[in-house]
Amino acid sequence: MNLKLKIWRQPNASAPGKMVDYQVSDISGDMSFLEMIDVLNEQLIETDEEPVAFDHDCREGICGMCSMYINGEAHGPDRGVTTCQLHMRKFKDGDTIYIEPFRAKGFPVIKDLVVDRSAFDRIMAAGGFVSVNTSGNTMDANAIPIPKPDADEAFDAATCIGCGACVATCKNSSAMLFVSAKVSQLALLPQGKVEAKQRVLSMVEQMDKEGFGNCSNTGACEVECPKGISLSNIARMNREYLSASITGDK
């Protein structure tokens, strides 16, 4: 198939950017979206033009690097997939495809489609961990009995890959789905309960510092999330936050 692409080009973080038109031809429906961009970049290299910079790593839907806003939706029109898992068969011959970086104050553009998501790392560093004694006789985590439903729910939350689609798609650029998944995966397990109060307070504080917006429960994040993280995590975070702010030390 032949496609018309409109891609955001921005040479660096401080320079202004703009949408630039490109054409690609003979794209197979079996290609992934990233392979289609690879084809475009080969084309650009041959004509001595600067290739389109984009993030990618695993190309199997687990690293969460391939952050693109495709035709008005995070990771494109398909559901439950990252950009690398999006097949070109979701598009038709002659389509025009808009490709933009994830947009949020908390995710500044580094170049073209690459954004800086280290705000997520700073939120994790603020409390998204469990303190474990590594003195040499570390206890096997599996030795603690955990009810199967709790383990499953924690695991569902832990499937969040931190891609940022929730922020990109939210009309308020809120990071609450991400933060709530990270709060939940630990709060549901006995090892995480020890630091639960401090964790939720610190992570939410850092989230607010990073300039993300406030959740207004539109539910867009849940729909666009490639891993199907549920809104019930946000409700859990709200509960945890409410009780921690009343009874916690901070």
Added chain:
Amino acid sequence: MALIQSSIARKIVMAVTGLFLISFIALHLAVNLLTLVSADAFNEASHFMGTNPFIQIMQYVLALGFILHIAMGIQLTMKNRQARPVAYAMNKPAENSSWSSRNMIVTGLLILLFLVLHIKDYFWEIKFGDMSMQSDFELVTTLFQNPLYTFIYLFSFILLGFHLDHGFQSAFQSVGANHYKYTPLIKLLGRIFSVIVAIGFSAISLYFYLSSL
């Protein structure tokens, strides 16, 4: 206001004031529906609302609820706008969220304009106006003889319905009440409540407009 800095604390204030305003709307509708029963029934209820000491105190709580809900709603919207400095060239929000959930500030501000008009028309008249020549019931029915007024009121009730449809279930989510067993029920109740509010208030206005023809 500056005390409530955290995003989640603000969400909770929006939710709690919202739920309080919802309970007020339910009471308001119940009293208004008495206009369809008889003039005396409504006048009696209206007199009770205007003189009962508990209701008199609650008036100030209600005013505070409105002010907090409106001020925080505007403040949150402004903050949220700042969280995305560059807009998308192509965006399809309808693919993943409802119109009412995305336009709470639009429906909210229009309802605020209606509220100003509504307070001037009724609350102010009954509280401070010269009511010696007419009963509360007559005041209500006289205003709905005007087609423009009736239209403004009907339009506002529809907006209120949309605002409540998202607001009702959203308030529960914000205070942390979300469970696969009862959340569908909350959403359904929210929808039923919004429809009853929109149709209930509209029916009263329309009834008195049509009776005046």
